[in-house]
Amino acid sequence: MSTPEGFFVDWDGNVRRTTDPGGGYLCDVDTAARYVGVTTKTGTLVHEATFYKDEAAIAKAGIKAQLVPGSHPWGKQDA
Helix, strand or coil, X not given: CCCCCCEEECCCCCEEECCECCCCCEEEEECCCCEEEEECCCCXXXXXXXXXXXXXXXXXXXXXXXXXXXXXCCCCCCC
């Protein structure tokens, strides 16, 4: 089963691809419900987000966020 290509906003406010969420995570996507569940490889849900088909849909929603690659770390370090 393949993951539908699209985008979501992570808990740091970055935009990520559903096919490359990074952090060792996987995406469970329901395009009809516009839902992304981000899980560990063992299936533990760690984040829920809205599914966006493309970058135009993100812009239309008024979201101004940086698209980051899967190699970009999840979570902010404490200052």
